[in-house]
Amino acid sequence: MSYPRRSALLVLLLTTIFPGEPAKAGPPERGFTGPWNLESLKEAPQATWGAESDLIREVYYEGESFQGKPTRVFAYYGKPKGEGPFPAMVLVHGGGGKAFREWAKLWAERGYAALAMDLAGHGPDGPRLDDGGPDQDDHGKFQDFADSDVGQMWTYHAVAAVIRGHSLLAARPEVDAKRIGITGISWGGYLTCIVAGLDDRLKVAVPVYGCGFLNDNSFWLGQFKAMSPTLRDRWLSLFDPSKYLGGVRCPILFVNGTNDFAYPLDSYQKSYHLVPGPVDLCVTVRMPHGHSQGWTPQEIGLFVGSVLEGGKRLARLGAPVIADGLASAAIESQTPLVQAELAYTTDEGEWPKREWKTVEATLSEGKASAMLPEKRPLVFFLTVKDDRGAVASSPHVELK
Template sequence: MKKLFFILLTGIMTASLAGCGKGKEAGSKPEYTPLIREDLMWNTEELFNRAVTVEKGETGDYANANGTTEAIFYDGPEYNGKPTKVFAYVGFPSAPMPEGGYPAVILVHGGGGCAFFEWVEYWNGKGYAAIAPDFYAQQYGSYKLQNGKAPKNPDGGPVDSGSFRNTAEDYKDSWVYHSVYNIISAHNILLSDERVNENKTGLTGISWGSVLTCIAAGVDYRFGAFAPVYGTGFLLETPGVSSRDYFEMPYDAAEWMRYYDPASYLTYCNRPIMFSIGTNDSFFSPVLQQQSADLCEGPVYHCFRAELRHYHRWKDEEGMIHVADFMDFVLSGKAAPFVVESEALDGRELTVTLSDGSSVKQIRVCYTLSTEGNSTQWKWSLFGVNPKEFDGNKLTVTLPENAEYCFVEFSDGAFDEYFQSTRLYSLEK
């Protein structure tokens, strides 16, 4: 891929901007042919080659123990006929640069969030260059400045999560259009830097940032991996959306879905993607996440988990180490403790094959008897399976007779350790 470039208006960005166990090794990258939707809102041919204009922001004490972080502003699309600027933190690790450059990741926060320099610090500690843009017209945010406490960006764009009031005609003023445009531009910024390995870039987002990640997964095929956390498609059916003050049922629901819902874009994703959500998520639905995952054409990995509360989480101790391990596995070919290689349901017998069953220390079968009402309020039950039940790398479990939905969760330790799951099964009586 030809290196992109960007213009720095107020100085040159300097170099200061600058553990898995045994398991399956990812193979070399296969020859890749992207799936392309021709009628996108975004002119990707133009955007992928756009020279992004970048201004250096104010110097701050970002307390990055793992590298160096700088604040920047970069140019976004016009909003209501006026130019916009996007605030972001960008950081590079202090660890020596590997041959070919650092892998890199774009970090997309959710509703109530802002650009988190702490998130950049986390990924710098994992050996990644990282950029965390703001998606709600804010600037100089931090983990302590959530829920509207971050300073406003006077040159920011729209802030209406989901763009439920937008139509096919006014898409260029929509939050979805601006946000994905700005993700593409952030990707350009990373790809323009000679310290970044252009073949090792990933995108991860949380909540509404996860929704944007799912849309971008079908638009920006230059990424090598995607990791949406919580949010996915079918937003008009999502329990936690319709109760929000920003929600308004679109006049033409079918048209709105085609333009603004992740379900219309995930079908064009044939890069590796890993979905994560907890059974106790108060906003998004595990059932709709599975339906969204089923749309993808490429390799899909699942991280359904019992009791993964919905908030801005990314740290290992918050149960999120699997996101970094996934990026390492897909982008750099590093060993993962294990991956689910195959699974098959025969009646109530579920057989799962892992890459390395000996790495598993905990197995939990999670199921619900519920099908009615708001899925965020369903009650889920658990029972454990002894890892000694593995026959080599294969495990067969009998699912409860009265279960309606079920998945099996595998872990190599405690809550802050690596985990992966099967898909979510809908069980016929």
Template sequence: MSGKPPWNLEQLFKAPRLYPVSEDQHTGVHACFYEGVSYKGRATRIFAYCGIPRPVSPNEEVPAVILVHGGAGTAFSSWVKEWMARGYAAIAMDLEGHVPFGDEEHTERMEWPSHSWSGPEKQGVFADYEQPVEDQWMYHAAAAVILAHSLLRSFPGVNKQSIGITGISWGGIITSLVAGLDTRLSFAMPVYGCGYLHEPGSYYGLSFASMREVEAERVRLLWDPSTYLSESRLPMLWLNGSNDTHFPLTIFNKSFEQHLECHPNNNHSRLSLHPGLGHSYKEAWACEEVFAFADSIVKAKPALIEICEEKHEDGWFVVRYDSCLPVLEANLYWCVDDRNWRTARWESIPASLDTTNCKALIRLPQHGSSFFMNLRNEKGWITSTRVMRNERTAEDKITE
């Protein structure tokens, strides 16, 4: 990271003022507002749902998770309840000034009621870049997420040393960014969203291309997660589909690699690529890897498969792994035409699995193909290798 971040982290690391609204007596989920950063000189408040599971014993402390929605989303109480059911305190905030009462059946685009204490709404892809930095949406969104963490830490019964974050789509972008800012976090799990948004190959890149070069560079340095990822010391799970419509594997793979290359001894981070995974809240929530990864970090439960070595040589791809659970299958996914990652046709071929020596290997079907290998354990959890092409990573050959 070059230069100083625009946020006052010392202030954001303090618990914000809380304004309770209501509590669901049946589920224990609270609706509330908490104080945000000022917008155009006036105070703001952020709506959120939060909850703490009932403790097993009076002195028990539970882990916690911050839940960051994406575009057309909001604070989903159902998301909070899911994590509470799994033993976590949770908070889900709305980042665009909405109050989503009665959200249980709605995860797709709809008009949410707004409130009068809000900060800015998101304007396309950083389309508000001509506004003062402190009035831009990304400044407020990241601040709201960090303040939500500070609020969670202030709740009795929450283990301050076991708080993580996950976000979907735009929430994944914010999660990737905050992972390099908030040193108090224990883990981060971006789903779909990532860094390198300025690179061609997605509609994010098109937005950067429409800016004057000097402005595009300023926006990149301010808001792209690649500016901050090098600072992250966290275990991170990176989860995406093979043909995501918003975040192509080029930039997703590159974000994962940046995180690993800056901290080569971090053996807790994982990449999980799901062939055919759609881009939606419901499909993201159905991925058990997210819950399993969190449990492995803060509850000492079984971890996802660790990729120890991935070697491409003489037409063979050899992967060495470590796993506390039995590994049941290994599959190579490869495609010849990667000019458009959204429509790339991935073929699947079973690899030879040597569970005695914790090794999977396969002869690559042909030269000139991009490929990755998925390993699946008895729980069905997927760990992926990096996306590669010959002896280079996929992003070394970005074609539009």
């Protein structure tokens, strides 16, 4: 359903209460920039271009020095048909991933230039490069390191490769350098959270699964437990996305599932609450975790298109308000809404193992609402679906 125009006061209210927006005047100064030389990374890297077919071209570009030697990063560059200038996307794979040709092609077919790089020192089809950077294994991510060894760590190299990838795209004559975004999956979502807080040229970001606060709750708790306190503090101070999300200045959509094994909803919510501007959420029940599942949700393309091409954006839900057992969330939507649901769990324990249920919620003018189950503890959130089938969700609420 669509909504008639309301008073200016109500419009102002609905556009200022959505998740992640602070109650303070003016944006804070951009924060911590970590160990990276951003000025250098924003320069176009040296690149060697290779074979081209079916909208896709191979490219190698310079990376950071590793073990005292220069490195190269392999990537697939997708270029749409036509002359441009095209909007563009940086595509960041996750653990066990690589430079995915099909991902770059998907965005090229949508009309975007796209760069899908490899972040594990590999070339096309997976073999290691003689001059590749660190491998994307647990050793590369979590090894013991001193302050002087930061440049040997996987996260250091991966973030640099992603920002240089953006610079490579921005230098292309067929790319509109003022319309470039980023999306990443799993560890790529983790990197997207960091890069979105560092690279102020980005116009839109979509981290899928990945978040910060990995030491509080994540799949890698064992890794942090095995670290010395000094190493753990050093790692978290440099490489946890929680240190960088406060620097995000572009529109950002967080996509995840209720039962994600790696990035649970408690750490997820702490992460998106750090973003100083409005945050959009698409959390769905039992979303599978994987690369193909992470790049196919239509919400990603619609959200990016709303920012880079002026399309209609996803609905946005405010934080739920509870009164007499009824939970309600304010909605701002540019498209007709066709469905609302309440997702909830009364389970305790590990987030990935909790059983979630959904019930129909009520759509009324400017809000979605549903009666809450009486059982406690309770965790719930509200979702809406528009006439395109796109889902948006509210932040989750925990009741003891």
